[in-house]
Amino acid sequence: MEAVVTRHSGEVVRPGLILATVAVVQFLVSLDLSVVNVGLPEIGSALGFSAVGLTWVIHAYALTFGGLLLLGGKAADRYGQRRMLMGGLGLFGLASLAGGFATEPWQLVAARAAQGVGAAALAPAALALLTATFPTGKARVRAFGIWSATNAAGGALGVLVGGLLTEFAGWRWVMFVNAPMALFALAMAWRGVAADPVRRRAGRPDVLGGVLATAGMSLLVFGIVRTDEHAWTSVVTVSTLAVAVLLLVLFVVVERTTSRDPLVRLGLFANRSVLGANAYMLVVGGGMASAFYFLSLYVQGVLGNGPALAGVQFLPLALGVIVGSVVAIKVGYRFAPRVLLVSGALLTAAGFAWFGLISVDGSFLADVLGPSLLVGVGFGLCLGPIVSVATAGVASHEAGTASGLLNSSRQIGAALGLAALGTAAQDRAGSAGTPGALNEGYAFGLTLCAGLLVAAALIALVVPRRTAAPEPEVVVEPRRPQSAGMKGSAR
Numbered sequence: 001m002e003a004v005v006t007r008h009s010g011e012v013v014r015p016g017l018i019l020a021t022v023a024v025v026q027f028l029v030s031l032d033l034s035v036v037n038v039g040l041p042e043i044g045s046a047l048g049f050s051a052v053g054l055t056w057v058i059h060a061y062a063l064t065f066g067g068l069l070l071l072g073g074k075a076a077d078r079y080g081q082r083r084m085l086m087g088g089l090g091l092f093g094l095a096s097l098a099g100g101f102a103t104e105p106w107q108l109v110a111a112r113a114a115q116g117v118g119a120a121a122l123a124p125a126a127l128a129l130l131t132a133t134f135p136t137g138k139a140r141v142r143a144f145g146i147w148s149a150t151n152a153a154g155g156a157l158g159v160l161v162g163g164l165l166t167e168f169a170g171w172r173w174v175m176f177v178n179a180p181m182a183l184f185a186l187a188m189a190w191r192g193v194a195a196d197p198v199r200r201r202a203g204r205p206d207v208l209g210g211v212l213a214t215a216g217m218s219l220l221v222f223g224i225v226r227t228d229e230h231a232w233t234s235v236v237t238v239s240t241l242a243v244a245v246l247l248l249v250l251f252v253v254v255e256r257t258t259s260r261d262p263l264v265r266l267g268l269f270a271n272r273s274v275l276g277a278n279a280y281m282l283v284v285g286g287g288m289a290s291a292f293y294f295l296s297l298y299v300q301g302v303l304g305n306g307p308a309l310a311g312v313q314f315l316p317l318a319l320g321v322i323v324g325s326v327v328a329i330k331v332g333y334r335f336a337p338r339v340l341l342v343s344g345a346l347l348t349a350a351g352f353a354w355f356g357l358i359s360v361d362g363s364f365l366a367d368v369l370g371p372s373l374l375v376g377v378g379f380g381l382c383l384g385p386i387v388s389v390a391t392a393g394v395a396s397h398e399a400g401t402a403s404g405l406l407n408s409s410r411q412i413g414a415a416l417g418l419a420a421l422g423t424a425a426q427d428r429a430g431s432a433g434t435p436g437a438l439n440e441g442y443a444f445g446l447t448l449c450a451g452l453l454v455a456a457a458l459i460a461l462v463v464p465r466r467t468a469a470p471e472p473e474v475v476v477e478p479r480r481p482q483s484a485g486m487k488g489s490a491r
Helices: 015-034 037-047 056-079 081-098 105-133 138-167 178-190 207-228 235-257 266-271 272-302 307-312 315-331 337-356 364-390 394-428 433-461 483-491
Strands: none
Touching: 015 081, 015 105, 015 138, 015 178, 037 056, 037 105, 037 138, 056 105, 056 207, 056 394, 081 105, 081 178, 105 138, 105 394, 138 307, 138 315, 138 364, 207 235, 207 394, 235 266, 235 272, 266 272, 266 394, 272 307, 272 364, 272 394, 272 433, 307 483, 315 337, 315 364, 337 364, 337 433, 364 394, 394 433
């Protein structure tokens, strides 16, 4: 029988069901980050996308997801984690159905953008819910270990699922597959997540801060992902990034001077755990996204494997992450999170350096299997602890904001890393387009990924050895109506 906890407010909490719900939600979000990629060629030919337009199947999701994460995290703190979780799941599922039924390019791009909005609402709420349910101790280590395993499994299995569905069922099923999972997660959240407590709200929402943060983040992601068409030194890129930076600077000024409830309390960054975790995730996100991209191109473009086989060849990496997450649970009781962060980053860096030795006449067994396992175990070691560290010592009414910040760091890191390292790899490969030239470019890019993970290990040294538990939740009990007799006695 599942253990239940009764809070001082009288609500019954089922930690096991909450953990299962959050795990399914994270699997869904991670799956959607990669499930579409393998099907892009078939999507392009089926709907008549141009070469440039097809990239927006990916960019539309990344843009709305990355741009709205801060707003989603604040909304979870202000309006309730359960509300945002269920609303985000509903939107995500409906958008997935709409994308599957798309008959025009703009319809699929709009559906992907709506998926990103839903993900930006539900991802911070899910993490904040996990933080509040497991505030400290062994239960927290175990919960974040399970979260990290499902997160990584969703990302890696997305390639496999996308390849199999595209090859044997058609590209529309890479969208349809999300709908039943979202419905299942919605039912779990309805059953397992208690109603949101009533919180004190310090004034009206920070509308100006929300507009500036969302516009600044969206433009930043937009400017970075468009570097595949416009060079870093082009007028388009420079002006876009300049406006993004200006908006974000204005956002910081507004947050420092506003007297209302700020979107992000800048004092959060005085917490070394929060600051270190976000810097760490920024760098790791860039390295992992870039390596995933290079490896996908290598196994298909150089080794000549089809989408389904390429998906199967990512399974060792996914299994490695699950193994690393289990190890992190086992040793996390005895070692400080910083130890796991440094060890995981260095192990992942070693795997990337091994990947840097790929050859044009290589094979899966010789060039992919070993480093995949090493990278997977290393990433699994650090993924759970970094999320736990990022919310350590954060009051429950700011857990959503802290979760949104971490997700934003990962998204920005992924976009920035992929744009920068992709450009470097392309410059090294040149314009020949031969397997040998492509192999040299991918190998160089993977070696740069190793350097990023070494930098992440150095960043982890600023994380405190031990992290405090989040502050207890402030709950305002609903006022009970007075009986007539009480009213009379009060007169």
